[in-house]
Amino acid sequence: METQLTRDILKKVRQIEVRTNRLVNDSLAGSYNSVFKGRGMNFDEVREYVPGDDVRAIDWNVTARTGIPHIKKFTEERELTIMLMIDISSSGEFGSSDSSKREIMAEIGSVLAFSAVRNNDKVGLILYTDFVELYIPPKKGRSHILRVIREILFFTPRGTLTDLKVPLDFVNRVAKRKCVAFLISDFCLPGSFNDSLQDVLPALRVTNRRHDLISLIISDPRESELPDVGWITLEDAESGQQVDLNTSDAQVRNEYAQLAQERKDLTNRAIRSCGVDLLELNTDSPYMPPLLGFFQTRMRRAVR
Incomplete structure (x- = not known):
């Protein structure tokens, strides 16, 4: 049983490696190299x-x-350190299309990791919920990257909630020199959303001053719009709180979509107010075109 599980894990990691290696083409690798400059x-x-x-x-x-x-x-x-800070709280298991949010996070982390390897950069990993679940110090090499991918995909978290201050404070302690830090999360925060978001802003500002901080928000379309399928029960994956909704009611669907849009706008404004670059990605859309476009935008901005 354990041998079969190991084979399944290795197969999945290999599939991710093949897929992301194919995606990390000369165009993306060149954009990565141009965007993220060395320390001096x-x-x-x-x-x-x-x-x-x-x-x-x-x-x-x-x-x-x-x-x-x-x-x-x-x-x-030229050598850089890339830190991947990936949210593995319970809300990441959700996905209404072929891939869950966590699987998309794993693929994006793999693309960034393989891009770093091609440029001889180091890659470190921080997996977090409301505490740091796993830290892998930055290293180079294919075997290290494959371990990073394996942990992103298969690490079993003990926590269920999200606390974005945790990885930000942690990277500021362990990264003694400036690094490129990717904060990858769905930004599903516990409690009062506005209060939780405001709590994390000081940590975003501090981390962005010390490092090159980039925020990647991974969403699913069902989080912003409801299908017309009658009565359903929605459950918050992190808190377990449930609510019954009549999706046949157009007003219910409209109010749900409006609330989701307000949360999205609030999140984007808050992140950008800290000077942090932001990229939004969806589970039902290819992530490579917006990722490449994001790199190219940063590249144009850097040469102005």
Whole structure:
């Protein structure tokens, strides 16, 4: 039984690897490389000055010693650390199409991880609910990435709720140097939604000052609109709270859609007010076109 389970896990991880490797084409890898720059410049060597070189790069010590003008050459310190902070609370198990929100999060995490590997960057993983369930320190290499994917897909959480402050505070403690931090969640927050959202804003601001923070919100279409199927019982996957709704009533469907839109608008405004970049993705739509478009937008903004 255990051997079969292991084979099934390896098969699923392999499927994710094949699929995401195919998606991480030259276009995406190039966009990733252009968007996420290194931490600075490293000294490479000195060479003789030629007309047109920047005189500010002249190495006066070598020039004085040789009697011939020399300049310093630098190369970009390209290596980055990518931190994937992925929400594995109970609400992520929901999905009305072929994939659940957690499965989409796993694929997106895989795409980002394989893009990082192609650029010789390190990847770390933080799986969280209302506490840090698992931390894998940043490393390089295919075997490390496959472990990251396996944990995203199959790790069994102990918690059910979401607390976005938890991964943000944690990454600020463990990442001593600036990293690119992806906060991946459905933003289904417990209690009063507005109060819960306001509580996380200070942590978003602090993390965005210390790191390059990017928020990815994964949603399902059934969270914003109801089908006309009569009476149904909706249950909050995290709190267990239930409510009965008559979906045949057009007013009920309209009010549900309006409330969902208000929550979405509130979330987007709050995140952007912290200066954090935001990308919204849906379980029933391909995620690669908007992800590539997001990279390209950041790239254009960086060269202005």
